[in-house]
Amino acid sequence: MEFYYYTLLAGVIAIIYALFAAYITLKKDEGNKKMQEIANAIKAGSKAYLNRQLKTIAIFAVILAILFLFLPDGYEITIAFLTGAIASYLTAYLGMNVAVRANVRTAKIAEKGTNAAFKTAIIGGSVTGFAAVGFGLIGLSLLIMYLTISKVEILIGFGFGASLVSLFARVGGGIYTKAADVGADLVGKTELNLPEDDPRNPAVIADNVGDNVGDCAGMSADVFESYAVTLVAALLIAYAYGISPTSTINFAYPLYVAAIGVISSLLALLFINVKGENATLAIYKGIGSAVIIAAVLDFTLTWYLSLPLAYFYSVLSGLILAILLFWITDYYTGSGKKAVVKVADAAKGGGGTDVIMGLAVGLRTTWFPAVIIAIAIFVSYISAGLYGIGIAAAGMLSLTATILTIDSFGPITDNAGGIAEMAGLQEDVRKVTDKLDAIGNTTKATTKGFAIGGAALSATALFVAFAQAVGLSSIDALNSIVTIGIFIGAMMPFIFSSFLMEAVGKAANLMVEEVRRQVKTIKGLLQGKAKPDYARAVDIATVNALKSLVIPELIAILTPIAVGLILGREALGGLLVGMIPSSFMLALFMANSGATMDNAKKYIEAGNFGGKGSDAHKAAVIGDTVGDPLKDTAGPALNSMIKVVSTISILLAPLFIAYTLL
């Protein structure tokens, strides 16, 4: 029992820090009336979305919770499930509520220069980061101590709760943010020639809300999920190996690695700062210091507890994987990089060649992540067997607080820029917010690489836990029932993302029509004499995001259940085998194609190949539009999908063992 006091303590420390950071943020000056007015509109829209999304999730959650009661240990599973779901939503809620307040404060303090604004945004973002690890560690520690000490399998309920929330938050947030963004750009920039974040654009508030519900709440739910399910998977694998939760520290090792992550992430905060304009360097310093501190502490812990050093090697391979994923994403998609310039150059031939080249770059970016994740899996496996894979994933995800801090920095600065623009702040303030916004774009892209890699690694650990849960000691690809599963699994990410792309396309079109309607019917709108009806645009994005959720969610949840019940656990194992790598590649392809085309557009806007307004720029804008749902909707949502499929497969394992049609 006492093993878990320390991990509980680490969780409490993280929450205390998060509350402290929230307090510091809220104390800052929130600017003049106009700024507050705009910020309040964003705040209200974001909150309204999160509340309505909660209702949709609640329906699913209640139905599932009731069904779970019929499982063996149903009562405990339901408690674990609801704990996981609530922890995830609390994280998103707390994080986003601070983010929508940090944005205006960042805009205000930008008067004092880049450094002050940078710090404000980072501290605001760190609330999400530390809330995630705090709620995760507290939830898991309490569950182990008071509920599952004798039935560890129940913990998967916690993972599935996190997965369910993540599925909704990622998909809904992703559709919302891009429907608003694409819709706002299509009419605003192209038809009406308005600049980004112009207050006369009726969709501008919806666009800023989208940053919060997508990049902040959606991303935090995704990474929280990876964090939760990775730790659960590692614990389940350990348990299956006969490591007891009460008698040996071995079992708690993954949680200790996570606890160390809290410490290293706290210390790493000291190293995240921006000097000059090198955004990438600021990120590297943050991640780099977190990795180095974690590695040193993990080594010390392993040695101090006299555990096999092989455990440490597994952790280390996860940590190194994380930093290499950062590097490669930046290498291909970072602003001004070779691949980005190539895409910008192709824009000279028009929108078609821009997209062709953008897709080519996205496809290219898969090779290195595939190779290094394979190496990480292999190294951890030969170090500590299948358990090693779980520990490696725990090592990688122990960086969660740092990653989410850096990531949430993005929507805060993006919003700050929007508020500065809409409130008509001075030129030099807007220069500062623009600079931060550019940094935020880089951090969003690189943390996405981490989220995709983290999802793939934790899904691989879940796959191992699944095999143990359903009692399979091998999953043989030469068995045709497994082959069927593999084909279906490899297909799932494609059909899933198809619905998301379509949802964005449709919702963006509705947004376009609404903007056109307002421009036509509201007199004096374009002259800045009348205010647009922001709320209508916000409502359209909200309603359509929530409506488009349902089918992809059902596909993700029902397919593994159907395969498990009809074709059996071996086919379901095959499904996971086919799904995880296929989804990993597709997500990388989509996310990085989008990021490259986005930065190619910015490269041209910076004055290259004809600059703003040139034909090349118009072509690059088309590429950016295509890239938007690829990188912010479909690509990231795949992370949630593969984890929800994996956790539900484990959760319902008793069912698949007991009943199968074939």
Added chain:
Amino acid sequence: MEFYYYTLLAGVIAIIYALFAAYITLKKDEGNKKMQEIANAIKAGSKAYLNRQLKTIAIFAVILAILFLFLPDGYEITIAFLTGAIASYLTAYLGMNVAVRANVRTAKIAEKGTNAAFKTAIIGGSVTGFAAVGFGLIGLSLLIMYLTISKVEILIGFGFGASLVSLFARVGGGIYTKAADVGADLVGKTELNLPEDDPRNPAVIADNVGDNVGDCAGMSADVFESYAVTLVAALLIAYAYGISPTSTINFAYPLYVAAIGVISSLLALLFINVKGENATLAIYKGIGSAVIIAAVLDFTLTWYLSLPLAYFYSVLSGLILAILLFWITDYYTGSGKKAVVKVADAAKGGGGTDVIMGLAVGLRTTWFPAVIIAIAIFVSYISAGLYGIGIAAAGMLSLTATILTIDSFGPITDNAGGIAEMAGLQEDVRKVTDKLDAIGNTTKATTKGFAIGGAALSATALFVAFAQAVGLSSIDALNSIVTIGIFIGAMMPFIFSSFLMEAVGKAANLMVEEVRRQVKTIKGLLQGKAKPDYARAVDIATVNALKSLVIPELIAILTPIAVGLILGREALGGLLVGMIPSSFMLALFMANSGATMDNAKKYIEAGNFGGKGSDAHKAAVIGDTVGDPLKDTAGPALNSMIKVVSTISILLAPLFIAYTLL
């Protein structure tokens, strides 16, 4: 021995028919001087490309042949390898040489109406179809009788020969055709406002050459390869099960199925005709009658030979798979279908939303093929074990002659339209060729569905043969060395197609520059007073296609060798497990996205959503440009890639057993 006289005879019948069809075609009127002049330019360009491509292939083939001599049974393997390569090239050579003569004859006979022109194009196309099955059956029958009767493993050399040629022909032809097409359109249609196939466009001949080297020669090599490797895989699996090539008819069964395919395809020719304008119906009649006749004959044969009826069920599942793949491709990408209209509708929002919706449709098209191929594999497996998968693939590929006939019809009618346009033939003739061209577009899209499905099924059969060749009775996805292979395998299609997309983008840009240069420097060009330098454009496409070949080819050939030698046969098995479904989905996504965006453009051109010249049309043209390399370069090339990786893995099996680093 006498088992193989019949299959040899079927092959000879196919070749006799092919020569007869060639003779009929050549006897037709080749039109006036201007038409001949244009046709000769296309002919010369196509021939020049095929010859230069041959030189590149020859270098690789000779190096490999020498290396193969060091394998056990190296002498026989080398002979089999060269036989396969030569048979494939002969097919492409003969088929394309007739196609480049049938085009002008089709244009001429179009004066007499649709029916006569349709028949001419079909008969011209049937040369490729029957040459493929003829050379395939003759080559395999002779090899079995005189070389490999006691060492069946050697047959894989034949399959690899076909694979190598296919890899080059598919990739090179694909890059060529789209570099020319995209290049010609970008300047011609967009900048200069020239119609399609306008003789003043310097890239117009290259564009027409591209149809022949890509859609005709490339496609024929691809399907020939599927045909050859499927039969080889089925024979290898039978052999591994202890079925002897001399003592029992069981062994020859897949070849008999193929021989029946010759008969059913010959009879089906009688049913391929166009009445009214329903192109789809013409295709369905062709495929449908071929499937029904084959099914009846296969059943009769199985029953007559007193073989297990389970064999027939496997064959039937392959045949049904083929027709369902046709149906689903048409359902999503056929002109005027719901999905196509949806994409056209999205074009109203601009190029960005057009492409978003086109990609969404392409992603969507994966689910049904994935499910039915899984069912086909399962049905054939429970019918006749792993051998059943081989027989199912043989059943599907027994339709090769019909499919290639229908497919080669495409480039012939496409060229006929081009020649009619360039030679300034009368309005009513051009109406006929336009109608045929539209039919050709549908056939090209639907046969692509068959080619992708056939490649996936034959690769699955090869995977089974691989496991037997390297002596693995299970390939366990829980073994981390297999997991590594799976990740690398799933990544391969992405990196491979990345190079092809990039190659098209780059070569198209060079083409654009060349066209612009000619327009600037050749006086009177746009006024039709001076002739453009077609040869330069042809040369640019040729050189760049062959140059861009090398890296993707090396990736396809060296990756399995490296994985096999460094990580061992289990990792290589994992690579195949990861690669086949990932490639299947990606190929479907790419090919069908492209086809849908193409037809969405045509739907608008037919007068919908504003028609030609509208903003929606401009947007749809961008979508079409993006779709071009997706559907004609990257998508189809994946077929060749997965087969070459599979065959080389089997071919070098002795090496992987004997030497492995880990």
